[in-house]
Amino acid sequence: MRDIGIVILNEWMKMRHRLKIWLVFGMTILLAIGFSYLSFSGDQNKATDIASVQKNDLAYNTKALEKIKKNGNPEEIKELEKAIKGTKQGINTTENILKGNWKPAIQKQLEYDKAELENAKQDKKTLHSASTSNLEKQIAFNEHYLKQDEHPLLTHNAGSFSITESTAYSATKDVLGLGLSLLLPLMVILIIADIVSDEATRGTLKLLLIRPISRTKILFGKWIVSILVTALLAVIFFTTVLLTNFALYGTFGAHAPQFMDVSYIMQMVEQSPFVEPQYSQATLVPISEALFYGFLHMLIASIAITSLSFLFSTIFASAMISTAIPMVIVVAGSVLLSMSLKFPFLRYFICTNLSFSSTWLESTYASMSDFYLLTRTNITMTGSIMILLGWIVVPTVIAFIHFRKKDILNA
């Protein structure tokens, strides 16, 4: 144990005396702030006062109804009338929430929505549809607010997407979702992927390994330092994003509802596919809690990247090669994931599990590629963590077995 402590002390001394780690930390902080700010300003452009959105909707639908009332399709007329009724109900709720009179308003909205859902489920045409899914979601959200006894965030559901009032928490979720698949893994690789190979390149490895401490212990010390530094980097990234978003949005909104582990089922509705979120089987938690799980997940995902980089670092004697290979894997992986590939086994791929956005946290993005739907979205957080644990254990074990026996020929 003492030996490993010594190796850890040494490795940290070597790491902190190199510029690289500080550059990476600095870059991570800057990028975290930059991304948060970009997402915030994008949000500002998108965000409209919900009350006015609802009013516009009403005006638009009323006008459309006038147009087709005389000789239009009766079904379309019925549809529009229903929409107008829903919007009116929404406006009523919004007004009441704004007046501070939210509880009875939400209760009323709930009753209305539940009745609507009941109707929608009777009709074969609307049984599997975006509007039915949205109703389910809205009911769940409003029940959540009542249970939490907390002021609801103004949520407007129309058509196939929803605008939710952004908070520091939801923005953090979005920014992390973007940063986790590429930015953070690359930063981890930059720090870790040469932890052994750099010594081989410099030629210091041979003088390191002729000490009265076994190779396994030396490698174990390096491994622990790699994990600690990775954890530190993940904490820095997460904290910077969260604090920046607190500064931009304020701290309000920790109680807002967030679905976790939403699975999707492909439904055929009138010959066209509809991907239906299964809200009834998902978990609904306050978003602050979801972010805590998100942090755990990103920590484990980063450690998986660390383990993979660590393996290449023990295999290759060139720091450049051992850094390039995991980088190529991560970059190529993210390209691969943006294509519409339908290989179910891709869900076990490390890159699939790097970002929690659109995997186990319900996607914030309206359009999802087929690939997401078929391979990513049905991974639960627990499932994803299990896969990542595999990506931690297997490369680490190989690295240790390989390094213990390896002949140090040139380093």
Added chain:
Amino acid sequence: MEVLAVNNLAKKIGDKTIVSQIQMRVNQGEVYGFLGPNGAGKTTTIRMIVGLIKPTKGSVRICGHDIETDREEAMKSVGAIVENPETYSYLSGYKNLIHYARLAGIPNKEKRIKEVVTFVKLTDRIHDKVKTYSLGMRQRLGLAQALLGKPKLLILDEPTNGLDPEGIREFRGLVRQLADQGTAVFVSSHILKEMEAICDRIAIIKNGRIVTEQNVAKVLEGQGQKVRIKVDKIKKVEAFLQQNEISYQVIDHNTMDIPIAESEVSEFVRFLSMHNVNLRSIETVKDSLEELFFNFTADEEGEKKNA
């Protein structure tokens, strides 16, 4: 006391035999030279001795501890420079030594570091980053890290690489001093002169095998002494030597080697002047190991040609 015992050591990588049948014993207080041309297998052998490469066959014991089964105990007695002593250039010399002292489990690190730094004369620059060091200073830092654990066996692989003549002289002094204190020193080199100057015994390695092992003092003694003279009338001297059945060797038109002892030199000079032979220069020549080395390597070449 036997500090290093290498038994029938061999390394094969793929089908290629790098070294084989390496047999060596190094005792306490002895400077042992491991001599051979580049590529003969010196570094591979050293890497097997310090456990960086696993031998295909044979064993290495350091102070009785087997390097494979009892590696940690064995390495407690070893300090080594393997090839170029690359240290962490982004750390100061002092931090490098702290790093190695921790790994060696040295009690009272600071005191010991001060001692070795004084010994290798690096005190002034020890807190500077290694990247600002000259090659000679890096060699000395390399030696310092090897000495930290007061090793019973000191392994130095091509230690004078990059040293200037003054540095080499100083280095020889350090090695002698360590051997006199009881350290077994194992030095590898491809430079004969160097080995002759510091080693007690020398093994010569060629194409992965030890071709001979010699006691340096005995070699020099056994070969006796020669005098090299430069004269104007070489024929006259030759005639005289032939008369007296003294063997000689003509080097060129006015230079020759004569095997006479130092005690007979003055008499010989008097004899020359009596016979009107002008002596231009005279020096005693010790037949160096170079000849020995050459003989062995030449033999091998010859064998190859015959085969």
